[in-house]
Amino acid sequence: MPKPLQAGRRAARRPAELDGEVARAETYPPPYPAGWYVVARAADVTNRPRFVRCAGQDVAVFRGAEGRPHVVDAYCPHMGANLADGVVRDGCIECPFHAWRIAGDGRIRSVTDGAPARPGLRTTSWAVDDLHGWVCMYHRHGPLHREAAPEPPYRLQRVPEIDGGALLHRGDYDAGGVRMHLLEFVENSVDFQHFDAIHDQLRVPWTNVPVPGIRLQHRAGWHVDESEPHVAWFRDDVELLVRGRVIPGAGADARIRIEGPGGVVRFDFDLRGRGRVVLFQSHTPIAPLRQRIRFRWFSERRVPKLLASYVVGNWISQWRRDIGIWERKIYRRKPLLLETDGPVGQLRRWYSQFLPDAPAERETAEARTV
Ligand SMILES: [Fe+2]
Structure with missing residues (x-):
């Protein structure tokens, strides 16, 4: 009978260099402050969905029927298939597994066999902006329920x-x-x-x-x-x-x-x-x-x-x-x-406004002058 894997033994085999990077990361504040991040060049966002990892999230980026870019959870809310492996049809991203269709705002339009989805069904989506040729998403804190992206606290400033x-x-x-x-x-x-x-x-x-x-x-x-x-x-x-x-x-x-x-x-x-x-x-x-x-x-x-x-x-x-x-x-x-x-x-102190709310995580260094 095969022995169950032991976490300790796995850790022991981890390369020393990776251990060093984990220890180094632990000295820092949380890695994903709330804010706008670039997910792709606008020219690269087409009706072929793209898989992007950004701020701890795996997302699918695609262009809808009206030409606007969208960012939704990369994994289908149904059985978890990667939507970025799907296609865009009727302005929706279509899952490669059971062909569920999901609109850019996260709303599920149709389910298996093209049957209309029950109203209110959705997946997670993010606010999106185009900044002079870059497609950006607003990363927010908190548990990501299957909900429409709230309006971000600010938009990226354009150059007139x-x-x-x-x-x-x-x-x-x-x-x-x-x-x-x-x-x-x-x-x-x-x-x-x-x-x-x-x-x-x-x-x-x-x-x-x-x-x-x-x-x-x-x-x-x-x-x-x-x-x-x-x-x-x-x-x-x-x-x-x-x-x-x-x-x-x-x-x-x-x-x-x-x-x-x-x-x-x-x-x-x-x-x-x-x-x-x-x-x-x-x-x-x-x-x-x-x-x-x-x-x-x-x-x-x-x-x-x-x-x-x-x-x-x-x-x-x-x-x-x-x-x-x-x-x-x-x-x-x-x-x-x-x-x-x-x-x-x-x-x-200024930067801490972008960090998650947990008191331990908000701790900022009080600098000591010598
Ligand atoms: Fe420098």
Whole structure:
């Protein structure tokens, strides 16, 4: 007779590296704050359903009859088949198992053999928005009953100049997965001291190769938006220096809008008379310590595509410097901060609004200054 599997023996066979990642994840706040997350590029959402893992949920993303994207529970409420393996018919997603048809708002239209469903039957759905070519869902806390998605507390802010055509789409970059917690990106914005530590050197755009002799000087700031409590702003004005002297006209000023817990971040680069570049960076948490990261950027017509790519590539080079830190670090609930460190405690209090309500989970670090 086969022996039943023992949890302890399974755990013993788990690779040490995975144990380390589990322990590392446990130092952090909960991994899936409430907020908007990108689930796909709009161009990739068609009448062929897509399976996406986002914020602890497995969802099916598809485009309904009227052309709007929808997000519903990936698993059929009937017998659990994966709806993303089905097809879209009559604007509904049709289950590959018993052909139940489910509308984008989660309502079940018909059941086995095409019989009409009893009114009120539904599966879980999520609020969806299109943000300049990205399909986003609003992840909410609480038990997910089979119910219609409630209206989210806020919508992602659009850029009127993109809608109006003054800013043109210039590029996309899918950076794949990074083994980091979602919080790290946002926390980085208040860590003013690390700019001089790891972002002080100009790099060849899109690479880690330093450009000899050119240093970067940052002036940074951070504040919570007074009229939109879910928004924080980060400012980074950068000068290029050769032998300690500023190169005139070479720097740029960036205003960075952090929407909620950082699922979507918008960079507005002012090239000081040479034009404007708007870059979106998205983090989709697919596991506690794994983010899927995408970039999408726009610029004024007078900014050549190559210059826009140079500006974005400069940012990517600096962002890659942080990844090496993020993928190996833990979260210090009580960091030993210096007077010169940025407002880490303020950021963590602000961020806690997106975390689940359980008191233990809402605990934010009270920073100690030494
Ligand atoms: Fe950084």
